[in-house]
Amino acid sequence: MQDRLIISLEEFPEEGLRLRGELDGSVFDIDTEALRSIGPLVYDLEVQLYDTELMLRGSLSAAFSLRCDRCLHYFDYEVVVDDFTLSEEVKGKIAFDATEFVREDIILALPAYPKCELADTECEINDTFGDFRLDKDPTLGVDSATPSGNSVWDALDQFPAK
Numbered sequence: 001m002q003d004r005l006i007i008s009l010e011e012f013p014e015e016g017l018r019l020r021g022e023l024d025g026s027v028f029d030i031d032t033e034a035l036r037s038i039g040p041l042v043y044d045l046e047v048q049l050y051d052t053e054l055m056l057r058g059s060l061s062a063a064f065s066l067r068c069d070r071c072l073h074y075f076d077y078e079v080v081v082d083d084f085t086l087s088e089e090v091k092g093k094i095a096f097d098a099t100e101f102v103r104e105d106i107i108l109a110l111p112a113y114p115k116c117e118l119a120d121t122e123c124e125i126n127d128t129f130g131d132f133r134l135d136k137d138p139t140l141g142v143d144s145a146t147p148s149g150n151s152v153w154d155a156l157d158q159f160p161a162k
């Protein structure tokens with residue numbers, strides 16, 4: 001699969017070009033515990049050359065596996081940029097490499113705080129801690145502090161295993 005989006009400017013058609021295709025997901029160069037590319041960068045662009053200015057307009061998309069910030073489960077998410085535009089001065093050039101521009105627009109559209117809601121699913125919160133609320137009403141004689149008076153996390157350590 002191609003890994004660069006290079007537009008030849010030699011004999012560029014006056015009516016413009018329609019460019020559709022895919023770039024290998026490796027162009028993102030992202031593979032972390034929280035974020036991983038799982039598909040190609042798909043582009044569908046109208047390209048026009050006005051004198052020495054190259055104009056690109058169209059849509060981009062790419063699929064990622066993201067880790068939910070809240071519950072740490074992984075979910076698939078497709079980033080879609082449907083209003084990509086770019087205008088570049090290309091005087092004297094015989095080709096223009098748009099790879100970095102399309103890559104960057106996809107990366108900028110990635111959610112800063114990935115949550116399961118983005119994939120229309122709900123977080124699977126671990127219920128082990130569900131009853132261990134800090135907001136129990138102290139007027140009922142329930143000591144919301146831990147026996148030692150330290151933080152609730154200390155109490156978790158002391159919680160007897162079933």
Ligand SMILES: [Zn+2]
Pocket residue numbers: 068069070071072073115116117122123124
């Ligand atoms: Zn979640």
